[in-house]
Amino acid sequence: MNPNLQRRVQRYGWDKASEFYQDLWQVQLKPAHDLLLKTSDVRNGDNIIDIAAGTGLISFRLNEIAGANGSVMATDISDKMIEIGTNLCLTNTISNVRFERMDAEALNCEDDTYDLATCALGLMYFPEPDIALGEMFRVLKPTGKATVAVWGSRKNCGWAEIFPIVDARVNTDVCPMFFNLGEGNVLDYVFDKVGFKNIRSQKIKTTLQYSTDEEACDAAFIGGPVAMAYSRFDSKTKHEARLAYLESIKAYKTKVGYEIPGEFIVCSGTKN
């Protein structure tokens, strides 16, 4: 897919998903967020940049650990995500987290500025993840560290059919390379390629729990990256896509809902 088109699909897709995202995904992503925070070794007073921050699920937790002397620059390509994050700062009178719209592949930041650069569940959506990691490298201080979480291997993520189901009903792929970074040692390889040292990857299994068909479908169709494509389907196509998705996850149906397997990889590296 043309990189500019992919950026637009992401930008406007996540605009659509933004109001549902946190409610539908906060609990499901917590294991990856917890491991990313633990791996980041945040210190009091750290200046942090959080890439593809969404509504700030990680940014606000980073800020709590960095404390009053620290700061978090939360960046995202979606205006609506930035708006929600900024409103959360205002509502909760948080002054040392700032949300700014930026493309992860072209950060509007000086070199050698941050102690820590994080990116939770964002790298899979960028046209060129190595350029984004190179940007994280560039803006880190010489003593800085980067930590990234991605979804793991396609075969270990039971919800993976959402992409072919939606792609079959639109003209372009929504997330053409989604699972690439989660396979084998690809993420370590990209960290190494952009110059990171002391690279360490950890893989964790997870389970996405949903109580009803509707909840499982809403998370997949309206709370995530396919939201824009789905919003343009007519009601018949929406219904068919939902049925196809439920069929694809039926192996994970339990007496009380769904338990869909998933996998996350958290990778970190230092600038020197």
Ligand SMILES: C[S@@+](CC[C@H](N)C(=O)[O-])C[C@H]1O[C@@H](n2cnc3c(N)ncnc32)[C@H](O)[C@@H]1O
């Ligand atoms: C699954 S959400 C993750 C949000 C947050 N990091 C979290 O863990 O809750 C993915 C985010 O990536 C953002 N995104 C996608 N492509 C991007 C790009 N090229 N540059 C910056 N952000 C991007 C989306 O707008 C969306 O908010």
